[in-house]
Structures are given as C-alpha cells and as structure tokens.
Amino acid sequence: MQFLSYYDMCNLPEPEWLVEGLIQKRSTAVLFGKSNAFKSFLAIDIGLSVDTGQDWHGNEVSHGGVLFVATEGANGVGRLRIPGWYDHHRIEEENRRAFLYPKEIRLDVPDDVTALITRMKEDFFALVVIDIFGGSMAGSEIEDKTARAWVHGIQRILRETGASILTVAHTGWQDDTRARMHTHFWGSFDTRLKVEGDKEGMTATLTVERHKDADSTGSWGFRMVQSHGTLVAEMDADVKAKASAIKKKTGLSAGNRAALNALDDALAAHGIRKVGQDWPPCNVVSIDEWRKHAYLHSVEDDADTKRQAFYRARKELRDGGHIQVYDNHAWRCA
Structure with missing residues (x-):
C-alpha cells in the first residue's frame, strides 16, 4: 500500500487529452442523449x-488502437458504419485498424473483465x-450492486490497459438531463457529453456537460450526411446546441436532485400504470x-436524518411542481 507525500501529490502529472477538449487519456466518458x-x-x-x-474536427487527437463493443446492431456497425466512415474519409486499407466485439459484454462480472483485459493486452488500445x-452488464442498470461491480470493472480496465472508455447511453425516461442509469454509474464518469439530435433536420450537437479535471466547456454542431451507405458527421457552424444543453439551471438543491434521480430509479424498477381519472x-x-x-443514495448515516431529508425533499419537489403524489404513490411531472 503506497501513500503519496505532499511533494508526491503536488507533482502528479497533468491530465493528457486523447481527443483535445473532449476525452482525456485513461478516463471514462459517457455520451448520452435521446433515441435517434x-x-x-x-x-x-x-x-x-x-x-x-x-x-477530430480541428481538435488534436492522440493516435491509438480502438475497440468498438457493439452490444446491439453489430452487423450494421461492422459491415456498414465503420467501413463507410473509412471510405468517406479516404482512409487506406492498411490504415483501417479498428476492432469490433460484436456482442453483449458483462463488465460487472470479474472473470469477463479479466478476459477482456487479457485480449486487449495483445494489442495497444487507446479507446474502448x-x-x-x-x-454491458449482467445485472440491471438501476441496481446499486450492479453499478458498483461495473464501475470497479471499468476502473480495472483503465488501470491495467491504459485505455479510455467511451460509453453510449440513452437519457432517462423522465429526465433528459442525465443518462438512464443508477446514480452510482452517473457519478463515476470523468466526462459527460450530451447529444441533442434533430432527426428531421439531420443535425446533431455535442456539448460537454462536465469534465471532472478540466474546464467543462465546448459545443459542436454537425450535419449528418449520407455517404457510402451510412451517415457521417460533418461539422456545421450553423448548427447550434440548445441553451439548455449548454447550461441547465434546475433551481434544485443537491439533495432534491438526488431525490428526483432516486424517483427515476424507482420508477424504472417498480413503476406501474394505474387506471382511473x-x-x-x-x-x-x-x-x-x-x-x-433515496436511502441507497443518501450520504447520511443516521436513519432519522435520512427519513427527515427524504420527506423534506418530497415536499419541496411537490411544491415546486416537479412531482405529484396521490394515494401514497408518486410520479414525475411533465
């Protein structure tokens, strides 16, 4: 067990960019947004x-191997989307070095993580x-146990291979300000990147919502163009991100936001439809x-304090129009 002295901690290396302004080396990032x-x-x-x-559209990139883990739609990814991108950018065959793992993977299972790390060490990978x-997991994306095992597995990959991880995720059912996942997953990412797309207009914006260890700014607009049997992103300065994507002001305290996220998790795990006016x-x-x-995510140790904090958040969220309560049940307001 190695401790860092004050001198050692002050001389820790500065974070390095894998993609300048977007993803750092040996870090985790989540790219989240609605379907389509x-x-x-x-x-x-x-x-x-x-x-x-x-x-990457004018941002400096550190070259390295890339592994795509396509847990769904792997045929289209491997046969059309990746080759189409290479063709569009006129990349020579000998320089097309990406790898594809065309199935689901269980990063919350230690043996599966070990197998992945072992295979990755046969080549140099800068990004997964x-x-x-x-x-990407055996358990449920809303379970605390699964989240902790998954995050542990991801950290092992970073530590033992030096690669960065970019995870693509859908937004929440009731809340498009965060990805659809347990809050332990959500809080573990070093970088959060929000995507907003316009299917009719064939445009998309990518906005840095947060970097843990860098300035959390940056927004890019893209026009999706048909090319070689797929869609390829081309930067378009006329495509602007919505103001809400750049800076979301909820007016909620950290405790009320945590309670609201816990409600999303509860709705996902136990939500039911009730019939009646x-x-x-x-x-x-x-x-x-x-x-x-809510208790699972609470930072309080005392049971009474947890209970008081929950009922306080419940009242404030209801008074603020964020939730509604009836007959001992709750739901998110539109």
Whole structure:
C-alpha cells in the first residue's frame, strides 16, 4: 500500500487529452442523449478519429488502437458504419485498424473483465467504445450492486490497459438531463457529453456537460450526411446546441436532485400504470419504493436524518411542481 507525500501529490502529472477538449487519456466518458439523436454515429466518428490519428474536427487527437463493443446492431456497425466512415474519409486499407466485439459484454462480472483485459493486452488500445450501455452488464442498470461491480470493472480496465472508455447511453425516461442509469454509474464518469439530435433536420450537437479535471466547456454542431451507405458527421457552424444543453439551471438543491434521480430509479424498477381519472397517463411508484431508492443514495448515516431529508425533499419537489403524489404513490411531472 503506497501513500503519496505532499511533494508526491503536488507533482502528479497533468491530465493528457486523447481527443483535445473532449476525452482525456485513461478516463471514462459517457455520451448520452435521446433515441435517434445520432449518438452512435458520433461515437464512431470520435473512435475512428483516434484510430486513424486525424484531428477530430480541428481538435488534436492522440493516435491509438480502438475497440468498438457493439452490444446491439453489430452487423450494421461492422459491415456498414465503420467501413463507410473509412471510405468517406479516404482512409487506406492498411490504415483501417479498428476492432469490433460484436456482442453483449458483462463488465460487472470479474472473470469477463479479466478476459477482456487479457485480449486487449495483445494489442495497444487507446479507446474502448461501448454502445450501448445497457448491454454491458449482467445485472440491471438501476441496481446499486450492479453499478458498483461495473464501475470497479471499468476502473480495472483503465488501470491495467491504459485505455479510455467511451460509453453510449440513452437519457432517462423522465429526465433528459442525465443518462438512464443508477446514480452510482452517473457519478463515476470523468466526462459527460450530451447529444441533442434533430432527426428531421439531420443535425446533431455535442456539448460537454462536465469534465471532472478540466474546464467543462465546448459545443459542436454537425450535419449528418449520407455517404457510402451510412451517415457521417460533418461539422456545421450553423448548427447550434440548445441553451439548455449548454447550461441547465434546475433551481434544485443537491439533495432534491438526488431525490428526483432516486424517483427515476424507482420508477424504472417498480413503476406501474394505474387506471382511473385521478391517475396520470404514465408510470407511478409507491412512496415506500421511492424512499428505499433515496436511502441507497443518501450520504447520511443516521436513519432519522435520512427519513427527515427524504420527506423534506418530497415536499419541496411537490411544491415546486416537479412531482405529484396521490394515494401514497408518486410520479414525475411533465
């Protein structure tokens, strides 16, 4: 067990960029957005820029091997999207070095993580792209136990291979300000990248929501163009991110935001539909189930303090119009 002295900690190395302004080396990033927002096409664009070493739309890239883990739609990814990107950018055959793992993977299972690390050490990989998040675990994406095992597995990959991890994820059912996952997953990423897409207009924006260890700024607009049987992202300065994507002001305290996220988790795990004029046209969940999820995420140790914090958050969220409660059940307001 090695401790760092004050001198050692002050001389820790500065973070290095894998893709300047976007993803750091030996870090984790999540690229999240709604369905049909062109997330997968942007993830391929980022990954293959690293693979070829060419600038990502003017941002300097550190060249290295890339592994795409396609947990769904692997045939289209391997047969059309990756070759189409190479063709569009006129990459010579000998410089097309990306790898594809065409199935689900269980990063919350230690033996599977060990197998992945062993295979990765046969080549040099600078980046692993996981698309999509829900297919990368044996357990449920809303369970605390699964989240802790998955995060531990990801940290092992970073530590033992030196690669970065880019995970593609959908936004929440009720909250498009965060990815659809347990809060322990959400809090573990070094970088969060939000994608907003316009399917009709064939445009997308990518915005840095947060870097843990760098300035959290940066937004890029893209036009999705048909090329070689797929869609390829081309930067377009006229495509602007929504102001809400650049800076989301919720007016919520950290405790109320945590309670709201816990409600999302409870709705995902235990949500049901109720029939009747007093019930909404969406899933609801019992207050008891919501409270259990809130306690899992609470930083308080004392049971009474947890209970008081939950009921305080419940009242403030209801008074603020964020939730509604009826007959000992709760749901998110539109």
